[in-house]
Amino acid sequence: xxxxxxxxxxxxxxxxxxxxxxxxxxxxxxxxxxxxxxxxxxxxxxxxxxxxxxxxxxxxxxxxxxxxxxxxxxxxxxxxxxxxxxxxxxxxxxxxxxxxxxxxxxxxxxxxxxxxxxxxxxxxxxxxxxxxxxxxxxxxxxxxxxxxxxxxxxxxxxxxxxxxxxxxxxxxxxxxxxxxxxxxxxxxxxxxxxxxxxxxxxxxxxxxxxxxxxxxxxxxxxxxxxxxxxxxxxxxxxxxxxxxxxxxxxxxxxxxxxxxxxxxxxxxxxxxxxxxxxxxxxxxxxxxxxxxxxxxxxxxxxxxxxxxxxxxxxxxxxxxxxxxxxxxxxxxxxxxxxxxxxxxxxxxxxxxxxxxxxxxxxxxxxxxxxxxxxxxxxxxxxxxxxxxxxxxxxxxxxxxxxxxxxxxxxxxxxxxxxxxxxxxxxxxxxxxxxxxxxxxxxxxxxxxxx
Ligand SMILES: [Ca+2]
Ligand SMILES: [Ca+2]
Numbered sequence: 001x002x003x004x005x006x007x008x009x010x011x012x013x014x015x016x017x018x019x020x021x022x023x024x025x026x027x028x029x030x031x032x033x034x035x036x037x038x039x040x041x042x043x044x045x046x047x048x049x050x051x052x053x054x055x056x057x058x059x060x061x062x063x064x065x066x067x068x069x070x071x072x073x074x075x076x077x078x079x080x081x082x083x084x085x086x087x088x089x090x091x092x093x094x095x096x097x098x099x100x101x102x103x104x105x106x107x108x109x110x111x112x113x114x115x116x117x118x119x120x121x122x123x124x125x126x127x128x129x130x131x132x133x134x135x136x137x138x139x140x141x142x143x144x145x146x147x148x149x150x151x152x153x154x155x156x157x158x159x160x161x162x163x164x165x166x167x168x169x170x171x172x173x174x175x176x177x178x179x180x181x182x183x184x185x186x187x188x189x190x191x192x193x194x195x196x197x198x199x200x201x202x203x204x205x206x207x208x209x210x211x212x213x214x215x216x217x218x219x220x221x222x223x224x225x226x227x228x229x230x231x232x233x234x235x236x237x238x239x240x241x242x243x244x245x246x247x248x249x250x251x252x253x254x255x256x257x258x259x260x261x262x263x264x265x266x267x268x269x270x271x272x273x274x275x276x277x278x279x280x281x282x283x284x285x286x287x288x289x290x291x292x293x294x295x296x297x298x299x300x301x302x303x304x305x306x307x308x309x310x311x312x313x314x315x316x317x318x319x320x321x322x323x324x325x326x327x328x329x330x331x332x333x334x335x336x337x338x339x340x341x342x343x344x345x346x347x348x349x350x351x352x353x354x355x356x357x358x359x360x361x362x363x364x365x366x367x368x369x370x371x372x373x374x375x376x377x378x379x380x381x382x383x384x385x386x387x388x389x390x391x392x393x394x395x396x397x398x399x400x401x402x403x404x405x406x407x408x409x410x411x412x413x414x415x416x417x418x419x420x421x422x423x424x425x426x427x428x429x430x431x432x433x434x435x436x437x438x439x440x441x442x443x444x445x446x447x448x449x450x
Contacts, residue, residue: 118143118187128182132159140182140190144170147193150296150303151424224251228340229449230438233267234291238304245295245302248436252342257297260428262347264394264418265436266292266408268314272445274377280445281319281376286401288313288411289442292418296425306421310414314338314437317402317409319374324405327370327387334370336389336406337378339450343435345394347426349419356395356407360432365389368406369450383450394418394435408435 118139121128128140138157145152149166164180171178174189182190224247225231234241245265249255257263268290272280291309295302316335324333344360351358359365368389369378389406397409410418422433441447 118182122182122184122187128159130159130161130164130180133157137163140167143190143194147190148298150298150305152427223247224438226449228252228438230267230440232440234293234309238307241293241309242295242302242304245293245304248438249302252436254342254434254436256300257295257302258428258430259297259300260426261297261430262422262425262433263295263297263302263436264292264345264422264433265295265438266290266312266314267438267440268312269442270439270445270448271315271377272442273448274375274379276445284442285315285317285319285376288397288400288402288409290314292410292414294418294421294425296427298427305424306417310410310418310421312408312410312414312418313397313402313404314408314439315376315402316371316406317397317404319371319376321405324370328372330372332374334372334374334387336365336387336392337369337371337450338365338389338392338406338408338437339367339369340437340439343392343437344432345435347422347431347433352391353393353395356393358391358393362388362390362392365392368392377448378450379448408437 116139117135118128121136126136128136134157137159138155140159141153141155141157141163144163144166145155147170149170151162153163153166167182167186168178168180170176170190170193171180171186174186174193176186176189223230223232223244230244230248235244245263246255248265249257249263254263269284271284274281288311290312292306292312293304293309294306295304297303315337319335321333321335324335326332327334341364343364345357346360347357349355349357366388367385368387369383370387371378372382391407393407395404395407395409396412396415397403399411402409409415426433439449
């Protein structure tokens, strides 16, 4: 069976060398606020994990992990999760790059030189449109990618709907009629976009995409205000959000972004303080208070792929759970909260719980926090960096409220968009993506960081 401590009271001071007298003192000072009668009411009736099957495999084995909880939300929405998996599989198929149908010449580049097949086709009066095939289309597809097509186009020499949409997108961006047909004007614009030179394979374009015209340059200075802290939520435009995201990467030591890598960035609100009403704290626990946006890294910069940010929550949807370890020995499980920071998650979903993203390494959550008095707020000794957590996943929650005992959740529709965006962003086919969590003052209750 599991080796967690849910049935074994555990003094708070034994789990870590850093758990000194001061930490214990803070726990004690906190205790009076943990009056049992003040325990929030959000858990019993609505706790989706009350009857969850406890994990029986993958229990931590090394001593360092003993006592940490499998902060995994089990058993919820099993049917809809399965349906979502099937749906995501269909979506993934629809979003996969167009398969290559022929061998690519080893020296092939997105060629817009006069001697290229594309140039010869255009100069010969053969505009390229949907249904066209051959080397000229391959040149076109590579040139579109080199010019920053997103999502990128499969280079297969087949002018299909994705290539057509990429052409239209390129035409719109360059003030041309978006008819999806490549004639002399579009070809010339492609030449200009690619610097008038045939781009070398795997060489970044010399210029990064500029913000859309007439979009005021957002000022991200002052946005990042501290370690994991930001002053506001996401901006209204993609350009603003991209600048905010880049500021967050810099502040978190993640600059420059790795080309081909996906970055999921969440800005969530602080919980109300412990002095807020129980109703206020309940409402927060049952709300999606954050937003997540997904970016891909290209030419050393970020490009937003998700459009409007997804609703999300970085806090548990409940205050108590029998599935959580009892770290302070009061006989009740203490739910984990993760800190703002940088985390790596596997790109592939699966494993325990099904259609979920799992952390690459549970050691990332060594410095999590535990809500030992079950008030939905992390303060005092609860924020000590001696509380480990594990299996903090990213998964689908309920439609109107998070469904988790520590994982990161999104409503079903947002989670589907999130998964799609991650696939679009992971252009390098990497096995993991970067998840950055930042928090900001609560819209109603102000700042309450830990
Ligand atoms: Ca406890
Ligand atoms: Ca608390």
